[in-house]
Amino acid sequence: MNNNVSPKIVVAETSVIIRSGLTAVLKRIPNLNAHPIEVSSPESLQNYIHMHSADIIIINPTFGGWFDLNAFKAENGKTGIKYIALVCSVIDNNTLKEYDENFAICDDMDIIAGKINHLLHTEEEEEKDNEQEALSQREKEIITCVVKGMTNKAIADKLYLSIHTVITHRRNIARKLQIHSPAGLTIYAIVNKLVELGDIKDSL
Numbered sequence: 001m002n003n004n005v006s007p008k009i010v011v012a013e014t015s016v017i018i019r020s021g022l023t024a025v026l027k028r029i030p031n032l033n034a035h036p037i038e039v040s041s042p043e044s045l046q047n048y049i050h051m052h053s054a055d056i057i058i059i060n061p062t063f064g065g066w067f068d069l070n071a072f073k074a075e076n077g078k079t080g081i082k083y084i085a086l087v088c089s090v091i092d093n094n095t096l097k098e099y100d101e102n103f104a105i106c107d108d109m110d111i112i113a114g115k116i117n118h119l120l121h122t123e124e125e126e127e128k129d130n131e132q133e134a135l136s137q138r139e140k141e142i143i144t145c146v147v148k149g150m151t152n153k154a155i156a157d158k159l160y161l162s163i164h165t166v167i168t169h170r171r172n173i174a175r176k177l178q179i180h181s182p183a184g185l186t187i188y189a190i191v192n193k194l195v196e197l198g199d200i201k202d203s204l
């Protein structure tokens with residue numbers, strides 16, 4: 001996450017003392033620049049997430065009696081949110097495993113800061129990896145040409161590229177997809193609807 005952008009953190013806890021106390025701690029964490037949103041009921045959490053996005057939700061597993069994290073994820077349908085369990089009492093380890101991280105109300109600010117920064121850093125690395133591995137539009141065009149049986153020269157002529165550039169694109173495609181044969185690319189192209197089966201039947 002960009003250091004200049006405030007992470008969107010939601011604190012979900014029924015106790016106003018615990019909720020406001022954690023919010024105060026989060027605001028004091030150096031370089032986090034957090035402005036947490038406090039919610040006091042499952043309904044208000046659901047309404048907030050329906051209307052807004054969040055990077056991290058810090059939530060007491062006993063929120064609202066007993067918080068069903070998996071049901072909440074399925075209902076709101078949003079991906080990319082990290083969930084931290086706020087442990088205020090004895091919680092089963094299997095329950096805590098459902099969360100991305102957890103900390104207790106007795107943890108100091110350094111521990112809380114370390115865990116939050118780790119989650120934000122992990123999210124940033126995942127985004128970078130996804131960006132690096134995503135195929136460009138040009139690479140998709142080259143895959144389409146390859147599975148139609150076109151040579152590097154024919155592809156270069158069609159797309160107004162040099163042969164060297166086509167070869168470089170093909171190497172990048174092989175690295176990103178870990179596919180090193182025309183047959184493998186053909187299957188990939190069909191599955192991902194880059195080509196129709198009828199477009200390549202003559203080259204099979």
